[in-house]
Amino acid sequence: MGKGLNGRRIAIGASRKTDEMSTLIKKQGGVPVVRSLQGTVFLAEKEVGPDLQAFVETGADWVIFTTGIGTETLVNLADKLGIGERYLQAIRGAKAASRGYKTIAALKKLGITPVAADEDGTTKGLIDSLQSHDFSGKRVMVQLHGENAPSLLQFLEEKGAAVFPLLPYRHVAPDRETVALLCSEVINREVDAVCFTTAVQVRSLFHFAKENGYAEKIVQSFQDSVLAAAVGKVTAEALREEGVERLLAPGLERMGAMIVELARFYETEEEIKTQ
Structure with a gap:
């Protein structure tokens, strides 16, 4: 397996299977940071x-x-x-x-x-x-x-x-300190990508951001720097509804496929830079 995420900080918005996602990110050379955007159901x-x-x-x-x-x-x-x-x-x-x-x-x-x-x-x-x-x-x-x-x-x-x-x-809403931390990391470009596995996670992030007056900054970060990765169509739709058009979503709606697509994205980006 390649190292397409070499040294990149990848935030995980999920609350379930975060260990599995972290392992996949590490195998691709990335640094996983768990920022659960989903409370209990x-x-x-x-x-x-x-x-x-x-x-x-x-x-x-x-x-x-x-x-x-x-x-x-x-x-x-x-x-x-x-x-x-x-x-x-x-x-x-x-x-x-x-x-x-x-x-x-x-x-x-x-x-x-x-x-x-x-x-x-x-x-x-x-x-x-x-x-x-x-x-x-x-x-x-x-x-x-x-x-x-x-x-x-x-x-x-x-x-x-x-x-x-x-x-x-x-x-039940996620921990506010966790959401606040991720908002800060996205705005300040301290993470390279955020992986969303449900539409609820997208709503949680933007609900908090709107409450605190920096939703536009979040959208801008996703549009020009931090990559939003959605596990499937429904999650991608939630991102678009919030104004995020620059996003990645795999054809196969699985967490593993999302991480592989993320690695390919950055590999391609690096290849373009070296040409």
Whole structure:
């Protein structure tokens, strides 16, 4: 294996599998620094229960599912609340839309075929598939996963829908000192790249940066110096939504592939310099 990351400081935004990522970075000659941008995730059973009950009572014209695990969790929660069959009737009686292949697989198990679905696993792809549909005056349930999908919710509201979000999982914010440290390192170009493995990590970084008035500096650093690396399309989409256009995302959505692509990027950069 080459040493494409020779001496470069690579920040890791993940909270899981950081040892594996660090090892891969070291094998490429890089210096890994773990800066977790993702807090814990918990099942918000008490919080979502009343909302789930309310949804079953009123139903919806449309149901939109954004993750496979969230889709399955709502079914399980409805069963625990003793409203499983009524919940299934409510979602089967509505038009369904889906984001991601795992979500489509989860809906298939429930006997539901979406009338709209993304082609690339992104929220933008899902919105594109919904453009031709009429949502004026329609009641739309949206299953979210830990965080809001602002672009999707805004799209539906602008189309005249009454949006009813259900969040079976919630995210606890990451350690503020850690996020502040990474913001400082990015702004001062003290890291060469930041590896993002989920969209939540992107949101955490920029939420903190906006709160403290230096989001523009973060974007500028990513645009001209520090490289933002995204593990896949959904994470890359989150970066673009925050204004980051200069980014790297592997074709194969895996952490190992991201590190290899990162090493290749810098190898190519060095070759260009020596020509």
